Amino acid sequence: xxxxxxxxxxxxxxxxxxxxxxxxxxxxxxxxxxxxxxxxxxxxxxxxxxxxxxxxxxxxxxxxxxxxxxxxxxxxxxxxxxxxxxxxxxxxxxxxxxxxxxxxxxxxxxxxxxxxxxxxxxxxxxxxxxxxxxxxxxxxxxxxxxxxxxxxxxxxxxxxxxxxxxxxxxxxxxxxxxxxxxxxxxxxxxxxxxxxxxxxxxxxxxxxxxxxxxxxxxxxxxxxxxxxxxxxxxxxxxxxxxxxxxxxxxxxxxxxxxxxxxxxxxxxxxxxxxxxxxxxxxxxxxxxxxxxxxxxxxxxxxxxxxxxxxxxxxxxxxxxxxxxxxxxxxxxxxxxxxxxxxxxxxxxxxxxxxxxxxxxxxxxxxxxxxxxxxxxxxxxxxxxxxxxxxxxxxxxxxxxxxxxxxxxxxxxxxxxxxxxxxxxxxxxxxxxxxxxxxxxxxxxxxxxxxxxxxxxxxxx
Amino acid sequence: xxxxxxxxxxxxxxxxxxxxxxxxxxxxxxxxxxxxxxxxxxxxxxxxxxxxxxxxxxxx
Numbered sequence: 176x177x178x179x180x181x182x183x184x185x186x187x188x189x190x191x192x193x194x195x196x197x198x199x200x201x202x203x204x205x206x207x208x209x210x211x212x213x214x215x216x217x218x219x220x221x222x223x224x225x226x227x228x229x230x231x232x233x234x235x236x237x238x239x240x241x242x243x244x245x246x247x248x249x250x251x252x253x254x255x256x257x258x259x260x261x262x263x264x265x266x267x268x269x270x271x272x273x274x275x276x277x278x279x280x281x282x283x284x285x286x287x288x289x290x291x292x293x294x295x296x297x298x299x300x301x302x303x304x305x306x307x308x309x310x311x312x313x314x315x316x317x318x319x320x321x322x323x324x325x326x327x328x329x330x331x332x333x334x335x336x337x338x339x340x341x342x343x344x345x346x347x348x349x350x351x352x353x354x355x356x357x358x359x360x361x362x363x364x365x366x367x368x369x370x371x372x373x374x375x376x377x378x379x380x381x382x383x384x385x386x387x388x389x390x391x392x393x394x395x396x397x398x399x400x401x402x403x404x405x406x407x408x409x410x411x412x413x414x415x416x417x418x419x420x421x422x423x424x425x426x427x428x429x430x431x432x433x434x435x436x437x438x439x440x441x442x443x444x445x446x447x448x449x450x451x452x453x454x455x456x457x458x459x460x461x462x463x464x465x466x467x468x469x470x471x472x473x474x475x476x477x478x479x480x481x482x483x484x485x486x487x488x489x490x491x492x493x494x495x496x497x498x499x500x501x502x503x504x505x506x507x508x509x510x511x512x513x514x515x516x517x518x519x520x521x522x523x524x525x526x527x528x529x530x531x532x533x534x535x536x537x538x539x540x541x542x543x544x545x546x547x548x549x550x551x552x553x554x555x556x557x558x559x560x561x562x563x564x565x566x567x568x569x570x571x572x573x574x575x576x577x578x579x580x581x582x583x584x585x586x587x588x589x590x591x592x593x594x595x596x597x598x599x600x601x602x603x604x605x606x607x608x609x610x611x612x613x614x615x616x617x618x619x620x621x622x623x624x625x626x627x628x629x630x631x632x633x634x635x
Numbered sequence: 636x637x638x639x640x641x642x643x644x645x646x647x648x649x650x651x652x653x654x655x656x657x658x659x660x661x662x663x664x665x666x667x668x669x670x671x672x673x674x675x676x677x678x679x680x681x682x683x684x685x686x687x688x689x690x691x692x693x694x695x
Binding site: 470492520 | 640643644647648650651655658659660662663666669670672673674676677681682683684685
């Protein structure tokens, strides 16, 4: 069931089902850090009363959702997955939380995540590992791992994530959900605990492309409280029925993006490209700039900014997990010149990547080179070589944060081991609408959205 | 010339335990190898990709 189909049910029915699912699955998945049952039920009743009195706020009216525990929620604990903020109860809502509430959504809880959103496993040393609904021995990805798991397990229709180097798209890929990282400035960062001031993005993880469009519609737009927030007009994101992609130029990179990837990932992603061609799109071979170097630039920026963000906590080394602490220590050793030069090279890459738009309207790539690794796995074999799990998982997504471009991840079938694979659609600045149109066309033309993870069969 | 990250750590971050040093310095060696060639190609006039608005922009 998607958000539009859910409108036939009362909010109370939907919310009770969501709460039941979240509670029943949490011992297996650990997707939720906090479940706000009482307030959710009260809110659902309010939404039903409003509907009965003739007031409907829009497509999210009465829809149960969750937000990653990086979003401030007034009166509700917001830990950022950290021990340091274990008792933090904000006195305000994040802008996104305000907007979702105004749209009528019902918040049922806060999802688990990698500590401080600084990693991709969501194997949290303080709150336990979040587990993948497709195989609970595997990571869900991260840092928005709880959001990916909660959506894949169909506990909620949407869970908000944040994405600094792939943290929406990686869990979307590993959990088999849709995830959109919007253009920089599209969604307010106000009230979201920062990791990196120039790389953080906020966006939804959902069951379908159209659900992602509806959710982004509710949270996009200018916010004066966030200096990076854009005044760019917000178009209608929702693709209609039978969206056409005839003549759409889809760039298929000839370099980097298909190197050293799992054969099942390559097969499924190329099959999606072939489907797009069958629907009338034009596949255009393109040469991407040096994405490995772009990723290195992103890492220098992230190491520097994250360490600056966390500097007041660094005297409490024992309260950090080992992996996050190592990254923060790396940031301490980089120079100011390194950071500023990374921001200068960033501008060069922005100009170089922009040239691709002369030949293509969007770019199609894999989201991750591999399916979800096991919890605790540190390397993955790709193309005959061992690669660090963190670097492999971020390899195809990190650079897009540096460029600030929108990117949509959507499922493209399973591996032979029945784990999800994902295709990434990268768009021009502020052109999320084209990504949703292409994504919806592909989703309509393929069976991938109708496949559910095994954890749902055991629940039912 | 490659940076001596261990020497920098000893100066800037002496509280990093010796046993943790490899976890910090080895990734930086790999990162430096990819990053330094990029710095070498920056034109002199290239500004960093961040801005501060002295006053908030008026709506267009």
